[in-house]
Amino acid sequence: MTETVLDRFLRYVVIDTQSDPSSSAQPSTEKQKDLGRLLEKELRALGLEDAHLDEHGNVYATIPATVDKPVPVICFCAHVDTAPDFTGTNVRPQIVRNYQGGDIRLAGDPSRVIRVSEHPDLADQIGHDIVTSDGTTLLGADDKAGIAEIMTAAATLIADPSIPHGPVKILFTTDEEIGRGADKVDLAKLGAAFGYTMDGGKIGEIENETFSADLVEIDITGLAMHPGFAKGRMENAIKIAGDIVSRLPRDIAPETTEDREGFIHPIDISGAMESAKLTFIIRDFTEEGLKDKEALLKGIADAVMRDYPRSTLAFTVREQYRNMKVVLDRHPEVTDNLTEAVRRVGLTPETRSIRGGTDGSRLSFMGLPCPNIYTGGHAYHSPLEWISVQDMEISVRTIVELSKVWEERTAG
Known part of the structure; x- marks a missing residue:
């Protein structure tokens, strides 16, 4: 005691x-x-x-x-x-x-x-x-x-x-x-x-x-082949993942937001030519703000995929807390x-x-x-x-x- x-x-x-x-x-x-x-x-x-x-x-x-x-x-x-x-x-x-x-x-x-x-x-x-x-x-x-x-x-x-x-x-x-x-x-x-x-x-x-919080996983399946014969054919999943990350708005990130502003935050990236995975956490104080940011991220991913017509993407949202x-x-x-x-x-x-x-x-x-x-x-x-x-x-x-x-x- x-x-x-x-x-x-x-x-x-x-x-x-x-x-x-x-x-x-x-x-x-x-x-x-x-x-x-x-x-x-x-x-x-x-x-x-x-x-x-x-x-x-x-x-x-x-x-x-x-x-x-x-x-x-x-x-x-x-x-x-x-x-x-x-x-x-x-x-x-x-x-x-x-x-x-x-x-x-x-x-x-x-x-x-x-x-x-x-x-x-x-x-x-x-x-x-x-x-x-x-x-x-x-x-x-x-x-x-x-x-x-x-x-x-x-x-x-x-x-x-x-x-x-x-x-x-x-x-x-x-x-x-x-x-x-x-x-x-x-x-x-x-x-x-x-x-x-x-x-x-x-x-x-x-x-x-x-915050309300969700986790988003983006699984990318590209088209891998020998680089010596890849012209017009290869679709590198690593590059697809990089394109998605590069298009994220800089003003909706943890390092640029404060107070009641939410963000989209990439926390993990892994993969090879044939497949890659991106993991994000999405944060906002309102449900509406959370869904808006998820829709924004999905729109970015879909826009990138239009440049890679033979590749596919799976977009999964997992609720974390509210x-x-x-x-x-x-x-x-x-x-x-x-x-x-x-x-x-x-x-x-x-x-x-x-x-x-x-x-x-x-x-x-x-x-x-x-x-x-x-x-x-x-x-x-x-x-x-x-x-x-x-x-x-x-x-x-x-x-x-x-x-x-x-x-x-x-x-x-």
Whole structure:
């Protein structure tokens, strides 16, 4: 019970839990269960006898209510996996104690520097203890900070039964970073009415809206033959793929859009002369915008194919997740109670949209309305990732206060 959020965070980040988008298994990497097994053990040590790890790597547990009146069951959720964008093997966390300003050079790779000019939120961290990686790996604050905060809040609630709250469920998922975090979650077993993902960034920020997201795969079949006899006959699938990518509008790309602007983003290309494959992610805050961008991409592909009459193309759209605000607007109390909890820990709530997704997107449409709460992390998916210990402590307090708000605002 005396362990701090920092103690837990440092223990979790050194466990390699990277997910793998090329794997069709769930979880996509068995090593994610290494952290899951540890969390199951720690939850049981806290006295949560129903804590268990399922075959898909999800961890479930229940903190019993401390009041007799019926209170809606709420859930706090975080994901164990780290992003495939940069290695998460052999993480060596570093702590800058009592940060006094200035750039932070990372010891494992001195060429990597967390610069104040590029990370202006550092200006708010004077006197804080800043945790970074050594620059050779991800830190893993996304989302092991959320896990550490939930575990620490759970220990707080269990240690003090005088804190009034209803039943609180804990859920740790796998494969969130590759868009599959909610695929194998059993909501009936979880038994919660409303949820909160601990997967946000700057303290005070409440995220109640995400992109809607689809994945598009374009499979190209060209006409391959010996290049010495190819004139007027060969149709090279690699060149077809290149023509499609070259015609993408430059102003509808991640690197040229911001705020509520969506994009078309090629994420993978592979192939040979006879066949090639392009993979895109399409993002927009509205369903209409999503479909417009898919139609634009299909039009580009069809136009290119007119120059290759003996080749064929298959265009496949796969739904990934949808904007959770559609669901959350039907349950305003979920965000209202969170806003009150944020005020109680001394912060000014700021509601914002995520230019991305979270488990909350899928969970909301599965029947668990689920906005996103800050963890204090910054520069996710990068070796320059950093987090303040003091901000993590505020996130812990937010979970505790939110549990109390739900009890207070439920009529007896």
